[in-house]
Amino acid sequence: MLVCRGLTARTSAGATLLHDVSLELGQGRCLALVGPSGSGKTTLGLAVLALTHPGLGLTGSVRLNGTDLLALSPRELRAARAGTVAHLPQDPASVLDPARRVGAVLRELAALHHSRDASPAGPVRRRRRVAAAEDVRRALRSAGLPEDGPLTRRHPHRLSGGQQQRMALATALVTRPRLLVLDEPTSGLDEHTTALLTRSLRDLMSDGTALLLITHDARLAGELADETVALQDGRVFRRETTGRPPVPAEGEREHSGPCVPPPAPERASDGVRAHRLTVIGDDPSRPRLSPVDLVFPPGSHTVVTGLSGAGKTTLARALAGLTPATAGRVEHRGTVLAAVAERRDRAALRAVQYVHQDTRASFDEYRSVIDQLTWTARLLRGLTSAEARQEAESLARRLGLAPDSLGRRPTALSGGQLQRAALIRALTAHPALLICDEVTSALDPPVARATVDLLAAESERTGVAVLFVTHDRPLFDSVAHAWLQVTDGRVEVRGARR
Secondary structure (H helix, E strand, C coil), X not given: CEEEEEEEEEECXXXXXXXXXXEEECCCCEEEEECCCCCCHHHHHHHCCCCCCCCEEXXXXXXXXXXXXXXXXXXXXXXXXXXXXXXXXXXXXXXXCCCCCHHHHHHHHHHHHHHCCCCCCHHHHHHHHHHHHHHHHHHHHHCXXXXXCHHHHCCHHHCCHHHHHHHHHHHHHCCCCCEEEEECCCCCCCHHHHHHHHHHHHXXXXXXXXXXXXXXXXXXXXXXXXXXXXXXXXXXXXXXXXXXXXXXXXXXXXXXXXXXXXXXXXXHHHCEEEEEEEECCCCCCCCCEEEEEEEECCCCEEEEECCCCCCHHHHHHHHHCCCCCCEEEEEECCEEECCCXXXXXXXXXXXXXXXXCCCHXXXXXXXXXXXXXXXXXXXXXXXXXXXXXXHHHHHHHHCCCCHHHHHCCHHHCCHHHHHXXXXXXXXXXXXXXXEEECCCCCCCHHHHHHHHHHHHHHHHHHCCEEEXXXXXXXXXXXXXXXXXXXXXXXXXXXXXXX
16 A cells, blocks of 8 residues: 655755655554654654655655655645545644634544535435544544543643544544554553554554554554564664564663652652642533642652543643642742742742643744753743753753754654753753653653653752653652542542652
């Protein structure tokens, strides 16, 4: 179905992002692309659909059902892809219209898909409407979402990160594509939802859909892939057909399970506190966040887990003032912080820093990354541009991010690179509480482990308290002092180290 030969991608500045890549993918098969962040996986996933960023040129051939996509005009290319291919990007917000309810978008996509099929006769039109409605229900089921209920009547910003991810998947599935390119589809999903998604993808393959899977999730690749291709620096360095994803030998290591965490820090009075913090949504009988009291002592590490949509991100955003609390308050050293971030002064903004789950949306795509990193330190700490740049580049090296990559715009960085850049931006503020919402979801295992270790070291060095929101609890067990479980907006302490 898909055959690539000698695919090469070069920027207008002469940098080569993909080097002579060849691959084949047949109907009902799955090919997994693995490799470290920035290795070229996302670029390749776009290139096989003849999609590129401005200033990026492709050479070689990409044949879809025998047609070379790189030889087509833009109009011919749209016709060749329509109803045949779908792409789920790493950033779900990029495919969800912020001004429209998600259910309306799904219904429109299904109707457009069926409008290509038949004449406008009355009975045929009715059959098309029925078929489109069934496709919407099927897509929601396959994405692990309820077919009815309030979820489809919401706008994207009213969904949790995991719900956004699944709704974006539903928009890709609703047109019944024969080739589906999935970029980190399990990012931000809990274990139960990941299992549902895996079963749905297997069903798609049984129906003949081909999957190009870009992932850091070794278990997902092992369960679905017929062939695994590992990339490094834009080159294919290994292929396997065993279903077990290869990874670069250098720095190769997986998390080995829970370790004994360090002792919990003292000085709780100096930390950030939440007192009866509450968020009420549309239904007062079911608060998005039930009243909760929390303390984050300096140097502490708190891990928050729970199913997608349980309220983890609501808690994190309420602490940061990004989701206004209906009741309760957040304090730092006895000072009450405004419920809305826009009303917080510089000291309060510096006290609580939030690293978004959707990191790409938190950057201005038209400014270089380094400009945005240094602006935070200059505004909140009064550093000079040179001082802020030196600190940002030092953190970048420790996170395994080449300092020269910071001079690019956000669109030129991979999801994993941008996630680390967002961490750098928050750390340069020297906060009292650093909130990390799924900060390792786009990172390969060695980089994820190194990132957690760095955050623990920064916490010990500077005294910053860290709140980790995650679905990957084992990764954080080695550094956690306390564990919180969120269920339907209720926060419970599930463990603590004394």
